[in-house]
Amino acid sequence: MLHPAPGERDLATLLDIAGVAVEPGSRVLEIGCGVGRLTRGLAAKAGEVIALDVSAEMLARARDHNEELDNVTWLLGDGSTLAGVETRASTRAFPTWCSSTSPIRR
Ligand SMILES: C[S@@+](CC[C@H](N)C(=O)[O-])C[C@H]1O[C@@H](n2cnc3c(N)ncnc32)[C@H](O)[C@@H]1O
Numbered sequence: 106m107l108h109p110a111p112g113e114r115d116l117a118t119l120l121d122i123a124g125v126a127v128e129p130g131s132r133v134l135e136i137g138c139g140v141g142r143l144t145r146g147l148a149a150k151a152g153e154v155i156a157l158d159v160s161a162e163m164l165a166r167a168r169d170h171n172e173e174l175d176n177v178t179w180l181l182g183d184g185s186t187l188a189g190v191e192t193r194a195s196t197r198a199f200p201t202w203c204s205s206t207s208p209i210r211r
Pocket residue numbers: 136137138139140141142143157158159160163182183184185201202203204205206
């Protein structure tokens with residue numbers, strides 16, 4: 106049996122804990138995308154992903170690692186204020202900045 110990549114597994118766990126599903130065609134804001142580990146799974150499920158990170162270096166790596174993702178906008182910004190981030194009523198926001206460093210508990 107094939108095991109999902111760690112990013113896919115962690116995304117599934119986060120969505121499960123939050124009790125939300127990413128609808129096909131939806132617009133998602135990921136806050137704290139890092140190198141895009143979870144962004145890949147979000148991009149596969151959603152119609153459009155805005156992947157936000159406060160670190161220009163992380164965003165540069167994310168772009169490099171995920172060149173093939175054509176429905177992702179990589180955006181430099183602060184997830185605390187969301188200054189300059191265009192959100193709409195339909196935008197689903199997922200803070201993922203703690204996902205790889207904090208143990209996930211049920
Ligand atoms: C532990 S990494 C997690 C990255 C990714 N979500 C993952 O699971 O692999 C945390 C990320 O959150 C970003 N971050 C921290 N504070 C932030 C803030 N205020 N606004 C946006 N991003 C932030 C960091 O730059 C870092 O890339």
